[in-house]
Amino acid sequence: MLLLTNMRMLCDSNFLIDDETNESPKLEELKYILLEKPDVQNTDRKIIFF
Amino acid sequence: MSWHYPHKLPLEEQLLISRYFRKSGFIENEKITSFPAFIREAANCKFICIRPEVREKPEAAFEQEMLGKLSGTYQPDLNVIKAELFGPLRESSCQHCLFDPERHNQINGNYNLKNLNKKLDEVLIRREKRKVLDQLPNLQQTDIPVGLSPLQTDYHAAYTKGLAQILRKNSLHLMTSSA
Known part of the structure; x- marks a missing residue:
């Protein structure tokens, strides 16, 4: 179970497994989605993350 | 922050370095907050390599400076906090909590919640899903x-290998114990 949990976590970011590295294509994609599509910097829309 | 290059640099890079370092080989710690601009400008320079730890230092110093400036000028608006809304803790607790008659501070239940919700209405956005469901847009999943x-990928492969070993060991154990 521990290995499966680790595998799931590292798909988000390997920082969750090894705090000396931090690679997260998911976060990069999220940043792109937030900045490009809803243009969060220039709107007053609110976003909730789960 | 220091720099070193024993040979002659291309003119453009030399100018960039002298703009930030002047004639010196280093920038004092007090002046490194201007260094992120140098990092940005040096991004396309072939001969200028900046170590990752060097990038972090001026960014941290810049953030620290900005926070310092903000804390000097920013005054939080505390008027939005209505300290008088509930009154003394014990008194307001007694209006809504059912205390255990034997154990001190043990709460067994609550009552008068409509009244509590009414009080909270002006300071807390709390809406029940069933009441707002028809106002929400359709759920979209992408x-x-x-x-x-x-x-x-390397980490994932290593974990997969470990997992496969455990599964193999377990299945072998099952096979030998059932034989």
Whole structure:
């Protein structure tokens, strides 16, 4: 179970497994989605993350 | 922050360095907050390499300076906090909590919640899903496949290998115990 949990976590970011590295294509994609599509910097829309 | 290059640099890079370092080989710690601009400008320079730890230092110093400036000028508006809304803790607790008659501070239940919700209405946005469901847009789900980075792939492969070993060991154990 521990290995499966680790595998799931590292798909988000390997920082969750090894705090000396931090690679997260998911976060990069999220940043792109937030900045490009809803243009969060220039709107007053609110976003909730789960 | 210091720099060193024993040979002659191309003119453009030499000018960039002298703009930030003047004639010196280093920048004092008090002046490194201007260094992120140098990092940005040096991004396309072939001969200028900046170590990752060097990038972090001026960014941290810049953030620290900005926070310092903000804390000197920013006054939080505390008027939005209505300290008088509930009154003394014990008194307001008694209006809504059912205390245990034997154990001190043990709460067994609550009552008068409508009144509490009414009080909270002006300061707390609390809406029940069933009441707002028809106002919400339809749920949309979009799957966006994102690949793993090479390092993530390595970690994933190592865990998969470990998992496979455990499964193999367990299945062998099951086979030998059932035989």
